[in-house]
Amino acid sequence: MAILVIEDEPKTGDYLQRGLSESGFAVRLARNGRDGLFIAREEEIELVVLDVMLPRMDGWQVLEALRADPATEGIPVLFLTARDEVEDRVRGLELGADDYLVKPFAFVELLARIRTLLRRGPVREDELIRIGDMEIDVLRRRVRRGGLPITLTAQEFALLHLLARRQGQVLSRSLIASQVWDMNFDSDTNVIDAAVRRLRRKIDDPFPDKLIHTRRGMGYVCDTEAVR
Amino acid sequence: MVLPRSLTLRVTLVFTLIVALAASALGIYLYRAFVDEIVRRDDIQLLGKLRQVQVLLGRPGAAELLRTQADVFRDTMSGQENSLVRILAADGRLLADINALGEDYPVPPSAGAAPGTAAIVTWSTRRGEPGRVVAGSARLGAGEMTTAVTVVVARAYAERSAMFAGYRRQIAGAAAVSALLAAILAALMLRRGLLPLRGMAAHAALVRPGTLAHRLDAAGAPSELQPLAEAINAMLDRLQAGYARLSGFSADLAHEFRTPVANLLGQSQVMLAQARSVADYEALTASNIEELERLARMIDSMLFLARAEQDEVKLQRRPLAALDELRKVADFYDGMAQERALALACTGGGTVLADPALLRRALANLLSNAVRHADEGSTIVLHAEERGGRTALSVSNVGPAVAAPHLAHLFDRFYRADSARSEAEGSTGLGLSIVSAIMALHGGESGVAADGARITFTLRFPAI
Numbered sequence: 001m002a003i004l005v006i007e008d009e010p011k012t013g014d015y016l017q018r019g020l021s022e023s024g025f026a027v028r029l030a031r032n033g034r035d036g037l038f039i040a041r042e043e044e045i046e047l048v049v050l051d052v053m054l055p056r057m058d059g060w061q062v063l064e065a066l067r068a069d070p071a072t073e074g075i076p077v078l079f080l081t082a083r084d085e086v087e088d089r090v091r092g093l094e095l096g097a098d099d100y101l102v103k104p105f106a107f108v109e110l111l112a113r114i115r116t117l118l119r120r121g122p123v124r125e126d127e128l129i130r131i132g133d134m135e136i137d138v139l140r141r142r143v144r145r146g147g148l149p150i151t152l153t154a155q156e157f158a159l160l161h162l163l164a165r166r167q168g169q170v171l172s173r174s175l176i177a178s179q180v181w182d183m184n185f186d187s188d189t190n191v192i193d194a195a196v197r198r199l200r201r202k203i204d205d206p207f208p209d210k211l212i213h214t215r216r217g218m219g220y221v222c223d224t225e226a227v228r
Numbered sequence: 229m230v231l232p233r234s235l236t237l238r239v240t241l242v243f244t245l246i247v248a249l250a251a252s253a254l255g256i257y258l259y260r261a262f263v264d265e266i267v268r269r270d271d272i273q274l275l276g277k278l279r280q281v282q283v284l285l286g287r288p289g290a291a292e293l294l295r296t297q298a299d300v301f302r303d304t305m306s307g308q309e310n311s312l313v314r315i316l317a318a319d320g321r322l323l324a325d326i327n328a329l330g331e332d333y334p335v336p337p338s339a340g341a342a343p344g345t346a347a348i349v350t351w352s353t354r355r356g357e358p359g360r361v362v363a364g365s366a367r368l369g370a371g372e373m374t375t376a377v378t379v380v381v382a383r384a385y386a387e388r389s390a391m392f393a394g395y396r397r398q399i400a401g402a403a404a405v406s407a408l409l410a411a412i413l414a415a416l417m418l419r420r421g422l423l424p425l426r427g428m429a430a431h432a433a434l435v436r437p438g439t440l441a442h443r444l445d446a447a448g449a450p451s452e453l454q455p456l457a458e459a460i461n462a463m464l465d466r467l468q469a470g471y472a473r474l475s476g477f478s479a480d481l482a483h484e485f486r487t488p489v490a491n492l493l494g495q496s497q498v499m500l501a502q503a504r505s506v507a508d509y510e511a512l513t514a515s516n517i518e519e520l521e522r523l524a525r526m527i528d529s530m531l532f533l534a535r536a537e538q539d540e541v542k543l544q545r546r547p548l549a550a551l552d553e554l555r556k557v558a559d560f561y562d563g564m565a566q567e568r569a570l571a572l573a574c575t576g577g578g579t580v581l582a583d584p585a586l587l588r589r590a591l592a593n594l595l596s597n598a599v600r601h602a603d604e605g606s607t608i609v610l611h612a613e614e615r616g617g618r619t620a621l622s623v624s625n626v627g628p629a630v631a632a633p634h635l636a637h638l639f640d641r642f643y644r645a646d647s648a649r650s651e652a653e654g655s656t657g658l659g660l661s662i663v664s665a666i667m668a669l670h671g672g673e674s675g676v677a678a679d680g681a682r683i684t685f686t687l688r689f690p691a692i
Binding site (some may be wrong): 155214217 | 511516520525528556562580585
């Protein structure tokens with residue numbers, strides 16, 4: 001099972017292939033729509049990342065062809081568009097795409113969307129999350145570390161819960177702003193940094209083993225060690 | 229009726245029509261007065277004739293003369309062929325009938341010894357020409373042997389119809405000639421009168437992006453065209469200002485892009501010049517990402533502003549509790565505020581009809597600004613107020629005073645009251661422009677006021 005990337009822009013295609021491979025996915029790269037459609041029909045593909053602006057056969061046509069063929073109609077499609085126009089998004093979703101991203105996008109954002117679409121990756125909906133010596137009781141909204149209770153505000157808890165649920169995944173600042181505060185625009189990155197600093201003072205500062213790690217240029221990740 | 233598009237043609241037509249109407253009315257009036265006068269004179273003449281016959285009949289021996297020598301009487305009476313005289317006895321017997329034309333005219337009732345013009349009756353000859361007739365009483369003979377008779381005097385005015393017709397033709401001709409003259413004069417005068425307009429058009433045709441400083445000569449224009457010239461000049465003023473702002477904006481944009489791009493280029497080239505450790509490369513890449521993120525944000529903001537200006541942003545307005553919205557944004561900035569020991573106070577209330585995502589974006593931009601510039605340890609007040617259906621949301625903080633000349637420009641793109649500060653903190657210089665674009669989309673407005681060290685940004689929404 002592989003992710004099929006259909007992208008004609010050489011650099012974009014290369015970095016998507018490399019980034020997704022390094023994130024643990026098998027990746028097939030097609031440089032035009034016709035090749036992409038051929039691969040989707042002939043090989044085992046579990047998700048398509050589709051650029052809309054393609055030579056010869058554009059993304060919309062590829063999407064229509066995918067949805068028209070019983071062999072490929074069930075494959076989730078995430079499309080990429082450079083034009084942030086409402087009509088584009090509506091068109092893509094109407095044609096049967098499952099999600100979209102507007103260029104330029106953060107790679108971690110793409111990764112998060114792909115994982116959500118595949119319902120894979122460690123999204124933990126458990127009532128009790130354990131990471132290292134930290135225990136999060138989701139229902140009672142209680143956090144303990146090394147057996148000691150830690151008092152968090154509602155926002156701090158929401159932030160920690162988001163990071164912990166996606167243990168090991170790098171979360172971009174805009175994803176955090178959107179999920180925790182419902183701020184769906186590229187805001188000040190400093191705001192998220194300050195919020196994370198505040199959370200760290202309670203969760204990490206008193207303990208030698210750190211759980212929340214900064215991935216410079218990408219975002220934050222919660223794990224027992226700063227995994228790559 | 230479709231009016232012609234040419235102003236000259238239109239005015240000429242109307243003017244000609246007016247002159248034709250006036251000339252015709254005057255002609256008709258003069259003709260009527262002339263006809264009335266002729267008729268009056270004819271009538272006086274007719275009455276004179278009657279009087280003459282009466283006098284003639286009153287002479288001694290007139291009855292005898294009438295009976296025996298009718299031709300003499302006829303000779304005496306007739307001078308003109310068209311004079312018709314009939315003398316009737318009291319019993320209706322015809323005593324004399326001078327009727328060279330053989331006309332058959334009606335006999336009106338006798339109007340006494342001295343009839344006035346009112347007693348005169350109109351009749352029509354066999355050829356359809358007009359005639360007048362009057363009847364009066366007379367005494368035939370003189371002394372004691374007199375008898376009462378009725379005298380009928382009539383006239384046919386054959387030459388009158390022809391004369392009146394000629395007169396009518398003359399008047400119609402004069403009216404037509406004056407209308408034609410009016411048309412020619414009007415067209416000539418309009419051509420002359422519109423010359424300044426042609427001048428203005430020629431001048432306006434010279435205006436190009438590079439020659440926006442050109443102005444029409446408003447003072448030299450005719451007074452009717454002065455408002456137009458002034459309006460065009462005012463438009464040119466606005467265009468010039470807008471154009472200057474746009475070019476300035478493009479220059480600013482290029483400058484804003486140049487700095488991060490120079491950094492990206494420079495530091496990447498320096499790094500590649502020698503072999504470095506993995507950590508160094510990682511640091512470079514991370515630093516590049518930071519610059520690129522800033523560029524991406526700037527592009528995103530620019531696109532948003534461009535779309536907002538073209539009204540391409542679709543609003544999804546909903547009634548929102550204003551205080552809740554303030555609290556949400558305050559919550560978002562809580563961490564940042566705490567680091568500078570700032571307190572965030574949300575007060576007031578009311579409802580605001582707005583697109584939630586855009587309202588949050590506007591408030592976040594204001595608060596981001598306030599958190600940056602507020603004096604450490606001070607309180608930032610977020611206040612909502614509904615008055616007469618209009619809701620105003622404000623964000624105010626205490627900080628370094630902003631000089632009045634800067635205040636007016638705070639919403640301009642890339643305007644920085646303090647150029648040294650924001651650069652380092654990752655601001656794009658477009659935050660407040662976006663606030664003002666969002667308010668314009670909502671039909672509201674954004675404003676700023678400073679009171680000493682307290683600066684207040686207000687978002688005013690229109691009445692619901």
